[in-house]
Every structure is written in structure tokens, then in C-alpha cells.
Amino acid sequence: MIRFQHVYKxxxxxxxxxxxxxxFVAKGEFVFLxxxxxxxxxxxxxxxxxxxxxxxxxxxxxxxxxxxVNRKEIAKLRRKLGVVFQDFRLLEDRTAEANVAFALEVIxxxxxxxxxxxxxxxxxxxxxxxxxxxxxxxxxGEQQRVAIARALVNxxxxxxxxxxxxxxxxxxxxxxxxxxxxINASGTAVVMATHNLDLVRRSGYRTIEINRGQVVxxxxxxxxxxxxxxxxx
Amino acid sequence: xxxxxRETMIGFRRAxxxxxxxxxxxxxxxFAFGLFSLVAVNIRKTLRDVESRVEIRAFLAEGTPVEVxxxxxxxxxxxxxxxxxxxxxxxxxLARARAELGEFKDVxxxxxxxxxxxxxxxxxxxxxxTVRTVAGRIKSFEFVDDVRFGEDxxxxxxxxxxxxxxxxxxxxxxxAAVAVIIISATIRMAVMARAREISIMRLVGATDxxxxxxxxxxxxxxxxxxxxxxxxxxWFASQVITRNFIQTEFFSRGLAVLGLLGGALIxxxxxxxxxxxxxxxx
Numbered sequence: 001m002i003r004f005q006h007v008y009k010x011x012x013x014x015x016x017x018x019x020x021x022x023x024f025v026a027k028g029e030f031v032f033l034x035x036x037x038x039x040x041x042x043x044x045x046x047x048x049x050x051x052x053x054x055x056x057x058x059x060x061x062x063x064x065x066x067x068x069v070n071r072k073e074i075a076k077l078r079r080k081l082g083v084v085f086q087d088f089r090l091l092e093d094r095t096a097e098a099n100v101a102f103a104l105e106v107i108x109x110x111x112x113x114x115x116x117x118x119x120x121x122x123x124x125x126x127x128x129x130x131x132x133x134x135x136x137x138x139x140x141g142e143q144q145r146v147a148i149a150r151a152l153v154n155x156x157x158x159x160x161x162x163x164x165x166x167x168x169x170x171x172x173x174x175x176x177x178x179x180x181x182x183i184n185a186s187g188t189a190v191v192m193a194t195h196n197l198d199l200v201r202r203s204g205y206r207t208i209e210i211n212r213g214q215v216v217x218x219x220x221x222x223x224x225x226x227x228x229x230x231x232x233x
Numbered sequence: 234x235x236x237x238x239r240e241t242m243i244g245f246r247r248a249x250x251x252x253x254x255x256x257x258x259x260x261x262x263x264f265a266f267g268l269f270s271l272v273a274v275n276i277r278k279t280l281r282d283v284e285s286r287v288e289i290r291a292f293l294a295e296g297t298p299v300e301v302x303x304x305x306x307x308x309x310x311x312x313x314x315x316x317x318x319x320x321x322x323x324x325x326x327l328a329r330a331r332a333e334l335g336e337f338k339d340v341x342x343x344x345x346x347x348x349x350x351x352x353x354x355x356x357x358x359x360x361x362x363t364v365r366t367v368a369g370r371i372k373s374f375e376f377v378d379d380v381r382f383g384e385d386x387x388x389x390x391x392x393x394x395x396x397x398x399x400x401x402x403x404x405x406x407x408x409a410a411v412a413v414i415i416i417s418a419t420i421r422m423a424v425m426a427r428a429r430e431i432s433i434m435r436l437v438g439a440t441d442x443x444x445x446x447x448x449x450x451x452x453x454x455x456x457x458x459x460x461x462x463x464x465x466x467x468w469f470a471s472q473v474i475t476r477n478f479i480q481t482e483f484f485s486r487g488l489a490v491l492g493l494l495g496g497a498l499i500x501x502x503x504x505x506x507x508x509x510x511x512x513x514x515x
Contacts (some may be wrong), residue, residue, distance in 0.1 A: 049436075071440075071441055072440060072441075075438045075439060075441075075451070076442045077438070078435075078436060078437060078438035079437070079438035080438075083436055089429070089432070089433055089436070091429065091433065093243075093247065093428060102433070102437070103433075103437040105236050106434045106437060106438075106439035106443060106444075107437065107438050107443075108443070125515070149435070154437070154438075159313065205427060206237075
């Protein structure tokens with residue numbers, strides 16, 4: 001579903017931010033992306049939603065290949081994946097409902113179906129009663145839920161979350177994380193970059209650690225090699 | 234389309250000062266263009282008036298029989314370049330000279346001036362080359378003593394016209410370019426003000442065409458509104474000039490509509506430049 005093959009990413013000013021990254025994320029998987037600040041987590045996620053394209057190597061996301069992709073194909077791809085950020089990225093002058101509906105409107109969703117879809121998405125994130133609230137009237141956790149509702153409203157196959165709990169307190173963090181687990185449980189893959197090692201350790205989900213642009217640890221590979229070793233023994 | 238219109242309105246509502254400012258800026262840059270066009274229109278009109286007076290005067294030898302003259306007039310009248318042929322007798326030549334040169338009217342005596350044939354040319358045949366050719370043809374009639382057509386004057390008139398046309402085109406293009414630059418700068422501010430929306434639109438999979446639409450509508454509306462304002466200002470200016478200085482002609486209705494369409498086009502062009510540049514960067 002998501003495949004990186006010997007991916008390098010280089011920026012003219014900052015230099016190499018990703019080096020020889022190869023990985024595969026299967027359908028419905030939950031993957032943590034960890035590592036220190038500036039390790040390349042965000043860059044890796046940008047390659048997934050094709051905000052950036054690899055300098056060398058190749059990326060496939062749901063059948064769309066980064067090499068030779070055009071802007072229209074990228075737009076189409078993004079309709080099938082949801083993205084949330086640390087800073088929520090909501091439109092401050094619109095209600096929660098309008099923020100979620102915006103994601104449907106800009107891809108020419110028939111008007112008749114918008115209302116239902118928005119209500120369903122807000123209910124899914126536990127904000128059914130807050131549809132008419134403005135973002136500034138909501139807590140950080142609630143704003144992030146609105147952002148998640150917006151990401152989910154198009155039924156994506158994967159939810160990409162870049163430090164979604166980075167701005168939240170302990171309680172809100174737990175709430176948002178639980179929400180992401182529920183979303184994953186219903187079949188949507190989740191790729192989440194985070195600093196919160198506590199969260200990672202307790203969850204038992206697959207963890208990919210990045211340092212200086214390289215994958216230094218992937219729990220899936222460890223498991224696989226462990227299985228291999230056990231099988232031989 | 235509905236959504237694009239709504240987003241356009243949100244853009245206007247969110248930054249009303251910016252919108253008013255950009256419409257005014259567009260209006261003034263188009264107003265400068267309009268004023269210049271007004272001058273150009275009036276210069277052309279004046280030149281056309283002057284040009285219509287281009288005539289060839291063929292002085293006849295004394296004692297040329299009337300039948301010969303009228304036969305020759307018939308011949309000249311069918312030249313394709315000629316619009317009118319007129320016989321001026323010595324008496325009427327005298328009357329005309331007296332009328333034109335009032336202070337010398339006592340100097341002129343009767344039969345002092347020769348009879349002549351005055352030839353007017355059709356529009357489009359008043360350039361120096363044609364005038365010279367026709368004059369040459371008329372001069373070849375035996376009974377024609379001399380032909381006058383203000384050679385220097387026709388040349389000069391044409392030079393003025395060419396210079397005026399060239400200046401008009403160059404300055405017009407310069408003003409239009411300035412207007413495009415200003416409009417694209419003001420739309421650029423609008424684009425910046427909505428950078429967040431644009432990034433979210435892109436994130437959730439809106440196509441470039443979709444993102445561009447509200448801005449193109451905005452550019453179109455600003456261009457039209459600015460154009461209307463500029464037209465009103467120009468009309469007002471032409472009224473002031475007519476009342477205080479010199480009679481001026483305003484744009485014809487077609488030209489005014491063309492100006493508005495030009496404003497709209499400049500608006501759309503300016504905004505598509507700005508949005509395009511922004512989209513290429515994100």
C-alpha cells in the first residue's frame with residue numbers, strides 16, 4: 001500500500017534529509033514513526049502524501065508512483081488519504097462543521113450528501129454536539145478531533161498524522177490516541193509520527209525509528225528476523 | 234461554481250479594505266490608461282478632420298473654354314481616389330480669398346486670381362504618395378497651369394499621425410502592462426491572505442483548477458469594478474476639459490465596452506499570474 005524503495009531526499013539548503021529509506025506499510029496497519037527532531041519524520045510523511053517527491057529512489061502509495069506523477073494525480077491521491085498535523089490547520093473563521101464540509105466541497109462532492117457525511121465524521125470523533133462551535137471556542141484536543149474528522153470524512157485508506165499530540169496535554173493526548181486506535185480498528189491504516197515514546201512503548205504497535213534521515217530500527221523487521229531465527233532453531 | 238462564488242465573497246468580506254484598495258488601484262491605473270486613450274481618440278479625430286481638408290487645387294490657364302474644363306472635371310471625377318471635383322471661377326476665388334484674408338480684402342482686384350478645379354480625395358487616399366500621384370495626373374492636362382496641394386503640409390500631417398499612432402500603441406501597452414502588474418500585485422496580497430485555505434485545499438485533494446477559480450472570479454470582478462470606476466473618472470475628466478478648455482469627444486459605446494472587457498481581461502490575467510506563481514511554489 002505504501003512502499004519506499006531506496007528513497008533519498010535532498011533539499012538545496014539543508015542537504016540530505018532522508019537516506020536510502022526502504023519500507024512497506026500494509027493495509028490496515030498502525031505504524032509509529034519515531035526519532036529526534038529533525039530526523040526526517042515529517043519529510044518521510046510528506047513523501048507519502050506527495051507534498052515532496054524523492055530526489056532518488058521511488059515511492060508508491062496506493063498504486064500512485066512518485067516517479068513521473070503529475071499534480072492532478074497527486075490531488076486525486078490525497079482524496080484517498082487523510083492528513084493531520086500538530087497545529088491542526090483549521091480555518092479559524094468557520095465552524096467545526098464548515099471545516100469538515102470544506103474537505104468535501106473542494107473535491108466537488110454532491111451537496112446532498114455533504115451534511116450526512118459531516119455529521120457522521122463529527123460523531124465518529126465524539127464532537128457531534130460541537131458542530132457549530134468555532135475553533136477558538138474549542139480546546140486543543142477538540143480542535144485536533146475536528147482536524148481528524150476532516151481527514152476521515154472522505155473515508156481514507158490511511159490516516160497520516162504528523163505529531164498530532166504535540167500540542168496537547170496528557171489527557172487530550174490519550175483521548176486523541178484512543179481515537180486513532182479506534183479508527184485503525186475499523187480498518188484504516190494509521191502512520192503517526194511522534195515524540196511521545198511513552199505512548200509508543202505502551203501500544204505495542206509497529207515502530208520505525210529514524211535518525212539522521214535513516215531507518216535505524218523497524219520493529220516489524222526485528223520480529224521477522226526473530227521469527228526467522230526461531231524457525232531455524 | 235457556487236462554492237467558488239462563495240469563496241470569492243468570503244475573500245471580499247474578510248479583507249474589505251484590501252479589496253477596496255485593490256479596486257481603487259486598478260481603477261486609477263486604468264484611469265491613466267483611459268485618459269491617455271481619450272487624448273489619443275481626440276488627436277485622431279482632429280487629424281481626421283484636418284485630413285478631410287486635404288485637397289488638390291489645379292489652376293487653369295487663362296481662357297480655357299468651359300466645355301474643356303467640364304469634360305476634364307468629368308474625367309477627374311471618375312478617378313477612384315477622388316471624392317469630389319469643384320470648379321472655382323476667378324470671381325469665387327476672389328470672394329474666398331477676401332473672406333479668408335480679411336485684413337487684405339482691399340488689395341484683391343477682380344480677375345486677379347485664376348480659375349481652378351478643386352479636387353477632394355476619398356478617405357484612405359489622403360497619404361502623401363497618393364496625393365502626389367493624383368496631382369501629377371491632373372497636371373498632365375494641357376490647360377492646367379499649376380497644381381498645388383500643400384506638399385510639405387501633407388507630409389507633416391502624415392508624420393504627426395504616424396508618430397501619434399506609434400506613441401499611442403507604445404504608451405497604451407505600457408499602461409496596460411502597469412495595470413496587469415498592479416492587479417497581479419493586489420491579487421497576490423489576496424492570495425497571501427488566503428494561503429492557509431489554499432494549503433488546506435491542496436491537502437484534501439482540490440485540483441489546481443478548483444483552487445484558481447475563486448481568484449479568477451475575484452480578478453474578473455475587480456477588473457470590471459475598477460474599469461467602471463475608471464470609465465466614470467475618465468468621463469468626468471472629459472467633461473471638465475470640455476467645459477473649461479476644449480471640446481473633447483468621449484469614447485464611443487463600443488470602445489467603452491471594449492475598455493471594460495479589457496479591464497476584466499487584465500484582472501483575470503493578473504490573478505491567474507499570481508495564483509499560478511503561488512501554486513507553483515506550494
